Amino acid sequence: EVQLVESGGGLVQPGGSLRLSCAASGFTFSSYWMSWVRQAPGKGLEWVANIKQDGSEKYYVDSVKGRFTISRDNAKNSLYLQMNSLRAEDTAVYYCARAGGGSIPDWFDPWGQGTLVTVSS
């Protein structure tokens, strides 16, 4: 069974840092683009970042550029999101999602269960 399990969320003060992890199983992790997508409380879905199969390409939504870093460890079947200089507007459930096995990312499938990040003093 293809599965993604996120961890690392929690309460952090504005300006603080947090590192999210996503453990993948049931598929050849190194063959797929991976992504982080977030959802603020009561709001819609917002793509955050993508990383290519070998980690050679990384893309970010403008609002997190310079603050967030996506990375992966194919030997550990794991995806990460290092979040620095956190702001209140970063408060959301963060989902890890598989984003396609081709040369470009496409659909998000499957998704993890999500991990809640709350930025508040």
Next chain:
Amino acid sequence: DIQMTQSPSSVSASVGDRVTITCRASQGISSWLAWYQQKPGKAPKLLIYAASSLQSGVPSRFSGSGSGTDFTLTISSLQPEDFATYYCQQANSFPPTFGQGTKLEIK
């Protein structure tokens, strides 16, 4: 960025009804469109990809159509488990963007 606009934002319907949700892209995206279903407190689930391809395991009452800028998701006969929020997403160009969602409620 490509803007995705869904309509309606919410719809009330009854079990057995046929429901259609529309998604419009601010510029042409060919068939690079997906539909997701999200239930409260759960992760989104892929229903349709490439505008009209049914994801494995998704009931055949779900169907998608369209290309270019206008797309539809149709549920042919609503079941109780279909009451949820539905999102479209374009994958034609960077960054990937989602519609604002359509909440399907029980009448």
